[in-house]
Amino acid sequence: MDEQQKSIQKQREAREAEHLNEELKHKTTMASSQVAEHYNQRRELGVEGRLHTKITGLRLFNNWVKSLLIRQYAYSGCRVLDLGCGKGGDLRKWSIAGIAEYVGMDIAQVSVQQAQRRFADMQNARFKARFFAQDCYAVKKRARSAGSQSFGNSVYQVEFANPLQDIRRFGTAYSFTLDEAVEDCTEYLVHLPTLVQLAREHQLDLELCCSFHQLFAEHKQQRASLDLFHRMRVLDAQRPEISADEWEAVGIYLAIAFRKQK
Numbered sequence: 689m690d691e692q693q694k695s696i697q698k699q700r701e702a703r704e705a706e707h708l709n710e711e712l713k714h715k716t717t718m719a720s721s722q723v724a725e726h727y728n729q730r731r732e733l734g735v736e737g738r739l740h741t742k743i744t745g746l747r748l749f750n751n752w753v754k755s756l757l758i759r760q761y762a763y764s765g766c767r768v769l770d771l772g773c774g775k776g777g778d779l780r781k782w783s784i785a786g787i788a789e790y791v792g793m794d795i796a797q798v799s800v801q802q803a804q805r806r807f808a809d810m811q812n813a814r815f816k817a818r819f820f821a822q823d824c825y826a827v828k829k830r831a832r833s834a835g836s837q838s839f840g841n842s843v844y845q846v847e848f849a850n851p852l853q854d855i856r857r858f859g860t861a862y863s864f865t866l867d868e869a870v871e872d873c874t875e876y877l878v879h880l881p882t883l884v885q886l887a888r889e890h891q892l893d894l895e896l897c898c899s900f901h902q903l904f905a906e907h908k909q910q911r912a913s914l915d916l917f918h919r920m921r922v923l924d925a926q927r928p929e930i931s932a933d934e935w936e937a938v939g940i941y942l943a944i945a946f947r948k949q950k
């Protein structure tokens with residue numbers, strides 16, 4: 689690494705440290721807010737509380753993966769469409785990446801309002817942002833009746849209304865529960881070949897598709913990724929390991945990245 693790269697890396701690390709501090713402050717402010725929607729219904733545990741739940745390791749691991757992906761694919765001056773942006777928990781990460789413009793969409797209106805507020809509260813945001821409460825998939829929901837298929841453990845549960853051989857391109861519903869985060873929420877399977885095809889129609893090429901376990905196996909060999917892992921306190925002295933159930937839950941997530949053709 690030459691001197692210029694070292695200096696860029698140092699600046700980035702300083703911004704990341706600043707971001708972590710601001711996130712902690714922000715979570716304290718958010719602790720009092722009352723929300724109605726499913727994703728907004730999480731019990732706010734406060735900063736300390738959040739560090740001692742059954743899925744703290746999982747949350748921090750997911751946060752690390754998002755930081756890795758944003759580091760890898762976002763670049764200075766780029767424009768971002770964040771589908772399912774939630775409460776805007778990643779706005780600082782995008783800011784650190786130096787993006788020029790951001791559009792956040794989420795089906796949960798209260799979450800979108802919180803994201804908007806979060807953006808307004810951000811100091812030194814050097815990008816423009818717009819937010820929309822919108823269903824990004826416009827999938828027609830179907831009533832399900834017979835059959836049942838489920839899996840999970842003490843931190844998460846997935847239950848399909850119909851047997852798995854009935855998976856379709858659109859509309860395969862399942863109920864998802866993640867301890868202290870999501871309760872019995874209806875979600876829909878994403879049919880990957882269809883997603884890739886739809887993306888291609890919008891000049892988006894698939895760059896990455898791997899499970900979080902694979903991503904970890906790859907990145908644990910890389911010094912910068914491991915440093916970030918520790919700085920983001922995915923593991924630390926108080927919580928030296930991720931539980932077996934959390935690790936299994938980590939394995940249900942996929943990291944997917946598309947790149948817009950030039």
Ligand SMILES: C[S@@+](CC[C@H](N)C(=O)[O-])C[C@H]1O[C@@H](n2cnc3c(N)ncnc32)[C@H](O)[C@@H]1O
Pocket residue numbers: 727771772773774775776777778793794795796799822823824825826
């Ligand atoms: C696991 S949360 C992730 C939130 C955010 N991206 C983050 O990482 O903090 C998933 C988000 O997807 C949103 N969502 C689910 N189905 C959606 C749909 N059809 N259209 C738009 N957003 C949707 C939910 O409201 C929720 O905020």
